[in-house]
Amino acid sequence: MCAISCHAVDEKYTFALRKIALIGGMDDYVAVSSRELGETLEMSQQSASKRILELLDLNLIVRDLGARKQRIKLTPAGIEELKKEYNEYRRIFELTDxxxxxxxxxxxxxxxxxxxxxxxxxxxxxxxxxxxxxxxxxxxxxxxxxxxxxxxxxxxxxxxxxxxxxxxxxxxxxxxxxxxxxxxxxxxxxxxxxxxxxxxxxxxxxxxxxxxxxxxxxxxxxxxxx
Amino acid sequence: MCAISCHAVDEKYTFALRKIALIGGMDDYVAVSSRELGETLEMSQQSASKRILELLDLNLIVRDLGARKQRIKLTPAGIEELKKEYNEYRRIFELTDxxxxxxxxxxxxxxxxxxxxxxxxxxxxxxxxxxxxxxxxxxxxxxxxxxxxxxxxxxxxxxxxxxxxxxxxxxxxxxxxxxxxxxxxxxxxxxxxxxxxxxxxxxxxxxxxxxxxxxxxxxxxxxxxx
DNA sequence: ATTACTAGTGAACGAGTAT
DNA sequence: TATACTCGTTCACTAGTAA
The missing domain is CATH 2.40.30.30 (Riboflavin kinase-like)
Known part of the structure; x- marks a missing residue:
């Protein structure tokens, strides 16, 4: 079922992934500063920066660290994590029988x-x-x-x-x-x-x-x- | 839009709500001990017990504290919180244009x-x-x-x-x-x-x-x- | 068995700041 | 402007234990 890790990704990471996906990080790189991400995640610039580094470390996002602004995008693994949660919600809301x-x-x-x-x-x-x-x-x-x-x-x-x-x-x-x-x-x-x-x-x-x-x-x- | 509180409910609470919904807490009371909930939430019995008290305090769940085992159920407010997240996922996965x-x-x-x-x-x-x-x-x-x-x-x-x-x-x-x-x-x-x-x-x-x-x-x- | 209190510990966070 | 380091504080978690 899971090739590398069998542990579920922590909720705080999927939360960040979801918000990144909502601003367009699913299809392509999206320009978002750590300050902006901090605002959407309701945390400080410093913490958002740290969260980005963690997501990079977990191979859930990739980054293009340009001169002015970084651009980030979800990896297939990151999308997979979101899909898992999405399917849980489908089971909750869509499935009667x-x-x-x-x-x-x-x-x-x-x-x-x-x-x-x-x-x-x-x-x-x-x-x-x-x-x-x-x-x-x-x-x-x-x-x-x-x-x-x-x-x-x-x-x-x-x-x-x-x-x-x-x-x-x-x-x-x-x-x-x-x-x-x-x-x-x-x-x-x-x-x-x-x-x-x-x-x-x-x-x-x-x-x-x-x-x-x-x-x-x-x-x-x-x-x-x- | 929101009658009582405008702040988004913390991710850890929606996480718990989601897992409770998955074991059947949407439609009716579901019997689940704090130990069992702790296992699904990957935390200790003590923390799960605390989480339940917090969710009760936020009026996101209601509880029937029987003699043997407690039974819990999501409130309409709790279901509403899950629906918000569900709709975010729909926007991510279902919406092309x-x-x-x-x-x-x-x-x-x-x-x-x-x-x-x-x-x-x-x-x-x-x-x-x-x-x-x-x-x-x-x-x-x-x-x-x-x-x-x-x-x-x-x-x-x-x-x-x-x-x-x-x-x-x-x-x-x-x-x-x-x-x-x-x-x-x-x-x-x-x-x-x-x-x-x-x-x-x-x-x-x-x-x-x-x-x-x-x-x-x-x-x-x-x-x-x- | 349960649930949940108290106390101690560690992780997560933000402020200040370097780059 | 950015990103991200260090450091001090806070708060969430677990262990032990009471009820």
């Missing part, structure tokens, strides 16, 4: 579809999901704004489908999340590994395209239970 | 429609929005899960439309946010005062129901610029 993913039906059965239809997976789906899946997945391209919701879903337990080896070929574990599309029971399946995908694969007892009369390019709302 | 509000077309022209069509507003709309609005608003009932996005939109500047007095009757200021529905320019208008609504009113140069062939109950995505 489901998350709705908005997206568009995507072409054909992707690469994933081939894997998912392996017998080693299918028998587990039937046992753990309570329905025998139609052989084939519906691929939904997730709206850009909803891609972050996948992180939140992934942070919940889900239904573990074990990996297996068949004919000398190894298939990794996947996680299934029970879901509904237009009130029809289905499940979103994601590989145990792999991150940052914007396409989800959905399995269902029925042939979803036929049953719901949907085709490539149509918009769908996937209601995922959590 | 727009927010999409999902909703359903609602019946008729609500009460608000009458106000909005006053000449005192209409002339300002024309000048500040760049189009002469059709006389009438489209009411959209916002999906429950998207109601929070309205807070985020409200936290941005928008286009201020001043209040006025006409025929002895006073009309309050409203704020307009430029938006698009299916690529047609429009604007979401909200009263300067008032909070927690789940219906938004949309003005547009055209009669939206006719132009887009939409009617009551149809789903629409409103893309609001921020």
């Amino acid at each position: 489901h998350i709705t993913i908005h997206g568009t039906v995507k072409d054909g059965m992707g690469e994933g579809g081939y894997y998912i239809c392996q017998k080693g997976y299918m028998t587990q789906f039937e046992k753990k999901l309570g329905f025998q899946p139609y052989e084939g997945t519906l691929n939904v391209s997730v709206d850009k704004e909803d891609v972050g919701k996948l992180d939140v879903i992934r942070s919940t337990a889900g239904i573990a489908i074990s990996g297996f080896t068949d004919d000398g070929r190894s298939f990794g574990g996947v996680i299934a999340y029970k879901a509904k599309i237009r009130n029809i029971d289905c499940a979103v399946v994601v590989p145990e590994r792999s991150h940052y995908v914007d396409v989800i694969e959905i399995i269902c007892q029925y042939h979803l395209r036929r049953t719901l009369s949907i085709g490539t390019g149509d918009r769908v709302d996937v209601r995922v239970n959590i | 727009h927010i999409t509000i999902h909703g359903t077309v609602k019946d008729g022209m609500g009460e608000g429609g009458y106000y909005i069509c006053q000449k005192g507003y209409m002339t300002q709309f024309e000048k500040k929005l760049g189009f002469q609005p059709y006389e009438g608003t489209l009411n959209v009932s916002v999906d429950k899960e998207d109601v929070g996005k309205l807070d985020v939109i409200r936290s941005t500047a928008g286009i201020a439309i001043s209040g006025f007095t006409d025929d002895g009757r006073s009309f309050g200021g409203v704020i307009a946010y430029k938006a698009k529905i299916r690529n047609i320019d429009c604007a979401v208008v909200v009263p300067e005062r008032s909070h927690y609504v789940d219906v938004i009113e949309i003005i547009c140069q055209y009669h939206l129901r006719r132009t887009l062939s939409i009617g009551t109950g149809d789903r629409v995505d409103v893309r609001v610029n921020i």
Whole structure:
């Protein structure tokens, strides 16, 4: 889960990171003096200066110390820390018992579809999901704004489908999340590994395209239970 | 904006509130000993006990100090503090330059429609929005899960439309946010005062129901610029 | 078991100042 | 102007312990 350090970053650091992000330090370098940062953090110039040095030391920000004013920017690690807190808030405020993913039906059965239809997976789906899946997945391209919701879903337990080896070929574990599309029971399946995908694969007892009369390019709302 | 205190609540308190919310302290009382809380907050039992007393003193939580174990719950003020931070994160992660509000077309022209069509507003709309609005608003009932996005939109500047007095009757200021529905320019208008609504009113140069062939109950995505 | 008081310690902070 | 060092104070934390 965490390559270098497993300890959570102290709250005072994420607080500073958040304020830096709010003034634009996520996308690019932002010019901010230690005095200005001190004002937003409600502390002295000296303490803000120290905080910047600490954040640099923790590799949470990088700095371009110019002649007049320093410019700082969050590192990927710094952004990751903020994302963790953001996801905690999403779990607090967004999650009743489901998350709705908005997206568009995507072409054909992707690469994933081939894997998912392996017998080693299918028998587990039937046992753990309570329905025998139609052989084939519906691929939904997730709206850009909803891609972050996948992180939140992934942070919940889900239904573990074990990996297996068949004919000398190894298939990794996947996680299934029970879901509904237009009130029809289905499940979103994601590989145990792999991150940052914007396409989800959905399995269902029925042939979803036929049953719901949907085709490539149509918009769908996937209601995922959590 | 803030009735009692205008100072931001210290980070260490929102940190504790967040962790309490995560173990279920938002909806109802949750049983948690000071030792357990200390573990989640990464501090001693004694410090956690003190933190609880401080949060009680700040009216951010309430407690039911039973014989065996205390049970604590966030107060509305405590939830409000968390919401502030949540909205900061939304501004960081969700906002590129727009927010999409999902909703359903609602019946008729609500009460608000009458106000909005006053000449005192209409002339300002024309000048500040760049189009002469059709006389009438489209009411959209916002999906429950998207109601929070309205807070985020409200936290941005928008286009201020001043209040006025006409025929002895006073009309309050409203704020307009430029938006698009299916690529047609429009604007979401909200009263300067008032909070927690789940219906938004949309003005547009055209009669939206006719132009887009939409009617009551149809789903629409409103893309609001921020 | 709990919760929470008191006392002692160390870290975080700001003022002054060097660069 | 900047940033950032040293140093003295304060205050938040923990340990021990009472209730």
